[in-house]
Amino acid sequence: MAEVELDPVIHAQARLRVVATLASLGAHDRIAFPRLQKLLDMTAGNLSTHLRRLEEADYVLITKTHEGRTPATYVELTLAGRLAFQTYTQSLRALLGGAS
Amino acid sequence: MTTDEPRPDADAAPDLADALAIIAAQRARADDTRPVGALLFGVWGAAWLVGYGALWLTARDDGDASLLAVGVAITAGVVALVVTITHVLHRTRGIAGASAREGALYGLAWPVAFLAQSMIVGGLSQAGASGEVISLAANAIAALVVGLLYIAGGLLWRATSMYVLGAWMALTGAAAALTGFPDSYLVMAVAGGGGMLVGALVVTVRSRG
Numbered sequence: 001m002a003e004v005e006l007d008p009v010i011h012a013q014a015r016l017r018v019v020a021t022l023a024s025l026g027a028h029d030r031i032a033f034p035r036l037q038k039l040l041d042m043t044a045g046n047l048s049t050h051l052r053r054l055e056e057a058d059y060v061l062i063t064k065t066h067e068g069r070t071p072a073t074y075v076e077l078t079l080a081g082r083l084a085f086q087t088y089t090q091s092l093r094a095l096l097g098g099a100s
Numbered sequence: 101m102t103t104d105e106p107r108p109d110a111d112a113a114p115d116l117a118d119a120l121a122i123i124a125a126q127r128a129r130a131d132d133t134r135p136v137g138a139l140l141f142g143v144w145g146a147a148w149l150v151g152y153g154a155l156w157l158t159a160r161d162d163g164d165a166s167l168l169a170v171g172v173a174i175t176a177g178v179v180a181l182v183v184t185i186t187h188v189l190h191r192t193r194g195i196a197g198a199s200a201r202e203g204a205l206y207g208l209a210w211p212v213a214f215l216a217q218s219m220i221v222g223g224l225s226q227a228g229a230s231g232e233v234i235s236l237a238a239n240a241i242a243a244l245v246v247g248l249l250y251i252a253g254g255l256l257w258r259a260t261s262m263y264v265l266g267a268w269m270a271l272t273g274a275a276a277a278l279t280g281f282p283d284s285y286l287v288m289a290v291a292g293g294g295g296m297l298v299g300a301l302v303v304t305v306r307s308r309g
Contacts, residue, residue, distance in 0.1 A: 011113050013122070020123040024130030028198035031133070035194025039129050074196055089123065096116050 004095050009057045010088045014042070015050050022060065022077040023085045030063065030074035051075060059084055133195050135188045137259060138303040145296030147180035149289050156285035163282055206249075206256060213245040236277045239284060243273020243292065261306075265299045 010019050021039050025031060031039075037047050054060040059081030063074045077085070114122060151173030158166035165173075192203065221238045229237070247270025254263025272291045276284035 006113075008113075011119070012111050013114050014111065016114060016119060016122050017126050020126035021130050024127045025133065025195065026197070026199040029195055029200070030197040032194035032196070035133075039126075039132065076197065092116060092119055096120065 004091045006091055006095070007084055007088050009053065009059065010084060014046065015054060017042075018047070018050055018054065019059065019077065019081065019085050019088075022075065023082060025077075027082070028076070030076040033073040033075060036075055054081065057081075057084075133191060135191050137262060138300045138307070139187060140184055141265065141296045141303065142300035143180045143183045145293045145298075145300055147176040147293070148296060149293030151176040152285045152289035152293060156282060156289055159282035159285060165282070165285075202256060206253060209249060209252070213249060214242070217241045217245055232281045235281055236284060239288060240273040240277040243276070243288070244270050247271070247273065261299060261303050265296060268295050268299075 010016055017040055018036075021036065022031070033044075033047070037044060040047065042050075051060060051062060055062055057080075058078055061076050061078050063076070065072050065074065154169040154172040155165040158164075158169040188203070188207075192200065217238070220241060221234060224237055225234050247266045247268070250262050250266025250269060252266075254260060254266055269292060272287060272295060275291065276287040279287050
């Protein structure tokens with residue numbers, strides 16, 4: 001059996017959903033935290049926890065800005081995150097292809 | 101117990117096949133952040149069909165469109181414009197960065213191009229062009245603007261359907277100019293409006309297939 005490792009940062013239910021969603025946006029696109037939360041149907045606390053883990057791995061970039069007077073948080077996939085997701089999906093396909 | 105509670109399995113590694121399904125599902129979900137092309141083609145197709153249709157129906161006898169028909173055409177255009185702007189803003193809310201910037205610049209190209217169109221038409225009028233020439237030129241240039249901007253949008257969003265529709269609209273306006281007044285209105289209504297409605301149908305069917 002070929003040893004194909006799945007990135008443990010991405011290979012977890014919730015974080016896979018987060019990364020897959022961010023990867024579906026255009027390169028260099030940012031998404032507002034509440035909109036991302038809606039696309040994922042996650043609670044704010046839950047999403048923050050997973051984003052922190054992804055941020056530690058340098059897979060996402062979190063930007064805090066102000067829109068008028070309201071603070072706004074934007075999330076985007078970094079180049080490293082995009083590459084890691086690509087590698088992850090390739091490995092996944094390789095593993096599934098090998099299994100069949 | 102509420103659904104707000106973090107799911108205990110949220111951190112668990114998914115089954116391999118499940119992982120692929122999760123990716124596909126979220127990709128589909130993220131489509132919510134993009135405008136629906138078929139809806140916009142349909143709205144504009146209907147507006148052209150109704151607007152130009154009304155102009156043709158009242159102009160075919162004496163050559164002059166009635167005030168009511170002009171009102172209908174303007175209303176159809178305004179409704180389609182409001183639907184477009186509302187839809188695009190709603191779908192892209194919360195998205196910033198490269199595509200938001202490209203989208204804003206693309207959106208701005210429309211009023212700029214139509215300002216240029218109205219200035220050209222004004223220039224023709226000043227130079228003494230007849231009402232018929234002004235009408236034909238105004239329609240053909242408007243269709244050319246729509247066509248070329250659709251072509252640009254098709255390139256920007258890699259949407260071949262939009263590109264093809266743009267080419268069709270530009271040629272429709274030109275064909276209407278050759279047809280002459282007032283049947284040019286019929287060409288705009290049927291080939292232009294109808295063409296966009298067919299485009300909306302094709303895009304819808306293909307996205308489901």
